[in-house]
Amino acid sequence: INNEEQGIWCRVASPDAGENRGFFFRPEIEDEVIIGFINEDPNNAIVLGMLHSSGKPAPITAADANHQKGIVTRSEMKVVFDDEKKSIGIETP
Structure with missing residues (x-):
């Protein structure tokens, strides 16, 4: 695919996906992905x-x-699980 041609859209595998539920994480432009x-x-x-x-x-x-x-x-919104502290942290910038 060159810069003048349109590529194809890819579906994204997820740990869970179903009607109106599941994980929703799409790669950002310029991210490295495995296809x-x-x-x-x-x-x-x-x-x-x-x-x-x-x-x-x-x-x-x-x-x-x-x-x-x-x-x-x-x-930079964050959800961090810490097994040592047995804590869940939620942060916003």
């Missing part, structure tokens, strides 16, 4: 997941103890 194809058909592409990288690091610093998990939006 799969139903029946190896490039017209049936699915985003299987998104990736952090050295250029786009995770919003929560990785640690060997791995106590923190969370969700951070592009405007």
Whole structure:
């Protein structure tokens, strides 16, 4: 796909999806994604997941103890689960 042609839209895999329920997280423009194809058909592409990288690091610093998990939006709204503290933090910018 070049910049002058229109690409195809991909469905996005999710941990849960159903009528009027489920997870809703779409990748942002310029995010790195992993793509799969139903029946190896490039017209049936699915985003299987998104990736952090050295250029786009995770919003929560990785640690060997791995106590923190969370969700951070592009405007820095946060929900952080901390297993060590047994706490859930919610933050807005």
